[in-house]
Amino acid sequence: MMARVHASYADFTPTSLVSRRLRRFRPSFTGFTLSSPHVHLRLLMHSTSHISTSPSPNSSPLHFYKVSMKGQSTFLSGCDDSVSTERPWKTSDARLVLEDGSVWMAKSFGASGTQVGEVVFNTSLTGYQEILTDPSYAGQFVLMTNPHIGNTGVNLDDEESNQCFLAGLVIRSISMCTSNWRCREALGDYLKKQNIMAIYDVDTRAITRRLREDGSLIGVLSTDESTTDKELIEMAHKWKIVGVDLISGISCEAPYKWSEKTDSEWEFKTGSDHREEFHVVAYDFGIKHNILRRLASYGCKVTVVPSKWPASETLKLNPDGVLFSNGPGDPAAVPYAVEIVKDIIGKAPVFGICMGHQLLGQALGGKTFKMKFGHHGGNHPVCNLRKGCIEISAQNHNYAVDPASLPPNIEMTHINLNDNSCAGLRCPELKIMSLQYHPEASPGPHDSDLAFREFIQLMKSSKS
């Protein structure tokens, strides 16, 4: 019988403890050692006789060991009461302190230090790498409600931007092994390199219930034992996210061209409906790469410009359309961006996504407001009122446009069916369309990808 012991970088159980457990359970295991300094024993079966270890051929960089066993299977971990009751993986070395005064002990697996941010929960089951690199999460701790994160590691293809912008990651349990053909690195190593704090072994369900009841909360994550809980709570009380411009710090510094399409291996759009090429200027308020890839896949030539790029310069480029991207923080804190949007609408067809939709809402005379805990997940039902159908969508926002504040010529085209909030707008005479959620969602769902085709049609109709 063959089994695998997975020794991952997310170390839980020191080798000595493994050996001690094995010795107590079967004396014949004395001398059994694994060469990794920290090993978690994931051995649910073991033999009555031989046990030998050897590095698996594809062990690097995750140190997989093969254990050869003969004989009867039995359950070792957790059923032998005579074994030490020590639970080293329960030892905490980090704290998440919330502004409501609650302190959550946890274990760190990312960068060390002290970091303040707003805690939001994300209900997606997949796509943690895209979430980590989505610039719209700047200033926020993302708590994943899916209890098991890290099993596919980190790859080279799924980045939504060139770095992680979020304040930190909060999860229930980190996968002890990584298994995916694209995997290049374990999640913890990646986060350390990106200098992003991350914790596991914390009751994410209890925190989520609290966020749902009380709304998003400011929190401080710390691995620093010399700071008291009181000091961390004070730090949370002093920090603000509402009214803060988070876009200027993350937008690109100079314009650049984008031509990379969705990789043909992953392309799901059928047929080619775009013989004509359109030039789109995309404002980078924290733009996700997949928005750019989808525009390129639909046949657009894209110029990405910084968030403060003057409207007059954009119009000089004579674009067929302008895209206002997603981005972090409070849309009411970036009046310069609203002014740019105001100067462009009516002069070129425009498409706003998420932050871009909120800025359009303001530029059209409407108001945005902060939601209780926002929408962060991959399965939000949205009613497309024009088509009379439901789209399952990926969402990530804490603010929304108040539809009652908009002038009567603005049509609400989409409604989030979870809370009836405004999820899309149109103004045909000004050639404006916008979505509060993510038609470019990667890893999906793709129900709303057709919005890009509608943008192409909007550009086509204004050319003819």
Ligand SMILES: NC(=O)CC[C@H](N)C(=O)O
């Ligand atoms: N994804 C986004 O563009 C987020 C928009 C805005 N920052 C919000 O939280 O509502």
